[in-house]
Amino acid sequence: xxxxxxxxxxxxxxxxxxxxxxxxxxxxxxxxxxxxxxxxxxxxxxxxxxxxxxxxxxxxxxxxxxxxxxxxxxxxxxxxxxxxxxxxxxxxxxxxxxxxxxxxxxxxxxxxxxxxxxxxxxxxxxxxxxxxxxxxxxxxxxxxxxxxxxxxxxxxxxxxxxxxxxxxxxxxxxxxxxxxxxxxxxxxxxxxxxxxxxxxxxxxxxxxxxxxxxxxxxxxxxxxxxxxxxxxxxxxxxxxxxxxxxxxxxxxxxxxxxxxxxxxxxxxxxxxxxxxx
Numbered sequence: 001x002x003x004x005x006x007x008x009x010x011x012x013x014x015x016x017x018x019x020x021x022x023x024x025x026x027x028x029x030x031x032x033x034x035x036x037x038x039x040x041x042x043x044x045x046x047x048x049x050x051x052x053x054x055x056x057x058x059x060x061x062x063x064x065x066x067x068x069x070x071x072x073x074x075x076x077x078x079x080x081x082x083x084x085x086x087x088x089x090x091x092x093x094x095x096x097x098x099x100x101x102x103x104x105x106x107x108x109x110x111x112x113x114x115x116x117x118x119x120x121x122x123x124x125x126x127x128x129x130x131x132x133x134x135x136x137x138x139x140x141x142x143x144x145x146x147x148x149x150x151x152x153x154x155x156x157x158x159x160x161x162x163x164x165x166x167x168x169x170x171x172x173x174x175x176x177x178x179x180x181x182x183x184x185x186x187x188x189x190x191x192x193x194x195x196x197x198x199x200x201x202x203x204x205x206x207x208x209x210x211x212x213x214x215x216x217x218x219x220x221x222x223x224x225x226x227x228x229x230x231x232x233x234x235x236x237x238x239x240x241x242x243x244x245x246x247x248x249x250x251x252x253x254x255x256x257x258x259x260x261x262x263x264x265x266x267x268x269x270x271x272x273x274x275x276x277x
Contacts, residue, residue: 006032006048013055019057022057023062026052029052030053030065031065031068034069038072041076046069049069050069066092066095066096070092071089071108074090074105074108074112075112077116089105089108093109099136102133102134103134103136103139106133106139106143107134109127110147113127117154118153127147128163137174138170138176141174145163145185148160151163152192164193167185167189168189171185171186171189180221180224183209183216183225183229184228186212187225187228187232190202190209190232191232202236203245206229206233206248210248214255219258223255223257223262230269233249246273249269253266
């Protein structure tokens, strides 16, 4: 969208008399700019978003918009391997106060530093030092998993295991708002364990993810969770030539009730095992 188009949207938004509705509309414009920046990898769209941010008068909406800008800037910095852009994202994260928004922004900054840290360990060390700044445990746990994943790429397996252990410990102690988050985290842990070739532990956490997914009430979320489990079991079953995992993948597939997820998972499994479909 051109600058003229954004100005037109802003002009219309400013005519809204209700402050709450006006703030939500301008926050939506910030989201458009953030998506444009993320898609093009150009921070000029985020600069424009920051320019109009003060026009959002509802504090909660302004905080959410700023967090979105910070997250997008961190991802751009990682994609372009630009430390200065990640540092800008960090500065924005440091200005946030809302617990969830702080967690989101720091999680993305840590992830960005971890990604460029694959080539330079100092960034991984910097990312590690920031994890405790994340107030929400589930995001802390996820940050440790991101660090573990990047350390595996560097072949720093002992340190990767340390971060994975911390992630598991935090997850076990924390209350997860929705069961879909726990199932997803357990599946992610299993994925990292598979990269470490810890086969029995991988199966254990896939089993825990399966158990967690059974407790999800929403049928869409439940189908999504079982899709992740089934597809991972199928891929690992093929990689490790493990018939037990292949059988587990088929059982997980049976738990998927929503047609889109069911069809997509079936296609994935059929592509992996055409002779067994």
